[in-house]
Amino acid sequence: MIPINILKSRRKKILSKMISGSAILIFANPKNNKNNSYQFYQNKNFWYFTGFNEPYSLLIMIKQDNKDNLKILFNRARNVDEEIWVSRRLGLNEAVTKIDVDYALPWDSVHEHLFKLLNGLKIIYHAWGEHKYADKLVFNVLEDLRLRTLKHQDYISPSTIIDWRPLVYEMRLFKDPEEINLLRTSGKINALAHTRAMKCCRPGMFEYQLAGEIHHEFNRNGSRRLSYDTIIGSGENTCILHYTKNENQMQDGDLVLVDAGCDFNEYASDITRTFPVNGKFNKQQKDIYNIVLNSLNTARSMLKPNINMQDINNHVIHIIINGLIKLGLLKGKIDELIATHAYHKFFMHNLGHWLGLEVHDVGFYGKTINNQILKPNMVLTIEPGIYILPNKKHIPVEYHGIGVRIEDNFIITETGNECITDGVVKEIKDIENIMRILNK
Numbered sequence: 136m137i138p139i140n141i142l143k144s145r146r147k148k149i150l151s152k153m154i155s156g157s158a159i160l161i162f163a164n165p166k167n168n169k170n171n172s173y174q175f176y177q178n179k180n181f182w183y184f185t186g187f188n189e190p191y192s193l194l195i196m197i198k199q200d201n202k203d204n205l206k207i208l209f210n211r212a213r214n215v216d217e218e219i220w221v222s223r224r225l226g227l228n229e230a231v232t233k234i235d236v237d238y239a240l241p242w243d244s245v246h247e248h249l250f251k252l253l254n255g256l257k258i259i260y261h262a263w264g265e266h267k268y269a270d271k272l273v274f275n276v277l278e279d280l281r282l283r284t285l286k287h288q289d290y291i292s293p294s295t296i297i298d299w300r301p302l303v304y305e306m307r308l309f310k311d312p313e314e315i316n317l318l319r320t321s322g323k324i325n326a327l328a329h330t331r332a333m334k335c336c337r338p339g340m341f342e343y344q345l346a347g348e349i350h351h352e353f354n355r356n357g358s359r360r361l362s363y364d365t366i367i368g369s370g371e372n373t374c375i376l377h378y379t380k381n382e383n384q385m386q387d388g389d390l391v392l393v394d395a396g397c398d399f400n401e402y403a404s405d406i407t408r409t410f411p412v413n414g415k416f417n418k419q420q421k422d423i424y425n426i427v428l429n430s431l432n433t434a435r436s437m438l439k440p441n442i443n444m445q446d447i448n449n450h451v452i453h454i455i456i457n458g459l460i461k462l463g464l465l466k467g468k469i470d471e472l473i474a475t476h477a478y479h480k481f482f483m484h485n486l487g488h489w490l491g492l493e494v495h496d497v498g499f500y501g502k503t504i505n506n507q508i509l510k511p512n513m514v515l516t517i518e519p520g521i522y523i524l525p526n527k528k529h530i531p532v533e534y535h536g537i538g539v540r541i542e543d544n545f546i547i548t549e550t551g552n553e554c555i556t557d558g559v560v561k562e563i564k565d566i567e568n569i570m571r572i573l574n575k
């Protein structure tokens with residue numbers, strides 16, 4: 136559960152941004168299956184304002200003219216049969232105190248109550264398109280109200296719908312101290328799991344077996360689940376950015392790329408490490424690895440308030456192109472290679488992304504991270520990479536199939552940054568050390 140005082144301050148903040156005579160509707164996720172065999176994942180926006188982990192719920196907050204604001208939760212009433220077959224429910228009485236709302240009303244009568252609650256308001260804030268069941272409910276209630284206004288003058292139907300996502304996403308972009316602590320723990324657990332992967336890795340092991348070691352370490356340290364599907368790509372699979380099949384046997388002499396994240400109390404972490412299956416980098420692997428590590432370290436040294444992500448990205452592209460030119464893998468003048476995006480064949484994804492309740496967290500609505508000015512309490516990943524597909528004829532064959540990505544998670548502080556994932560090593564000598572002592 137999220138402490139009540141934090142829920143209160145988040146609700147107060149969103150209410151302060153709303154126009155008087157309005158209501159905001161924030162829906163939980165529906166159940167994602169019919170036979171109850173899959174885990175339920177809560178909608179992160181709903182979680183942010185309620186800390187409540189049940190499906191089919193609605194938080195409605197009403198901002199009235201010259202009156203107190205009203206907070207009402209609709210949730211499922213307790214049900215003996217359902218609780219035997221599926222799971223416990225909080226119920227209505229408990230919800231009032233635990234989630235700190237003025238009333239908790241039964242989900243079964245949401246249409247009828249919403250009709251009364253929205254009557255007389257001018258505006259509703261609703262994120263349309265997220266859930267079919269929510270859109271259907273809201274639009275049906277609004278239409279019923281509109282039809283009623285044609286017959287009775289006592290009824291007034293809201294005529295404006297505003298999307299609350301730009302407001303909520305901006306709030307979520309700046310993490311409060313509670314969130315920062317959860318993210319730190321998530322990063323710490325994740326680092327332990329990556330360290331375990333380095334210690335366990337051996338030629339002949341299957342990629343999914345290394346994934347199993349990581350998941351075990353997540354669980355035993357208090358993370359209940361993943362923040363995304365684990366990527367364990369060895370050999371040429373290191374060059375498949377979202378490789379999640381994890382089906383190959385890892386070969387002596389190959390690299391393995393491990394991109395894995397745990398969820399700790401709903402907060403994600405996202406680490407990537409690349410290391411040799413047999414514990415020792417060869418020359419070509421070192422060549423590529425050092426360019427990527429240098430890119431990450433340079434990016435880190437630039438992470439501070441008021442810098443534009445684009446400036447960091449430009450530096451990283453410079454380092455990558457320069458490094459590839461020195462190795463003879465790219466030919467030409469650096470400015471031309473930048474202008475023609477020649478590096479795209481080797482580094483084709485964004486340098487990073489926001490991190491929080493979701494692994495690719497929300498930011499300023501409708502904008503990517505790429506041109507954003509960093510501010511304190513933003514949290515992001517930095518993940519440079521170089522991938523050399525085996526089909527590149529002009530590149531010496533020793534480099535074919537080498538893919539390297541290194542990724543850490545950072546909090547922007549008042550003066551610079553804090554790396555929350557440095558519990559797992561990334562220098563070549565440190566990786567080889569860990570793998571030599573414990574593996575051989």
Ligand SMILES: [Mn+2]
Binds near residue numbers: 405488516518542
């Ligand atoms: Mn990432």
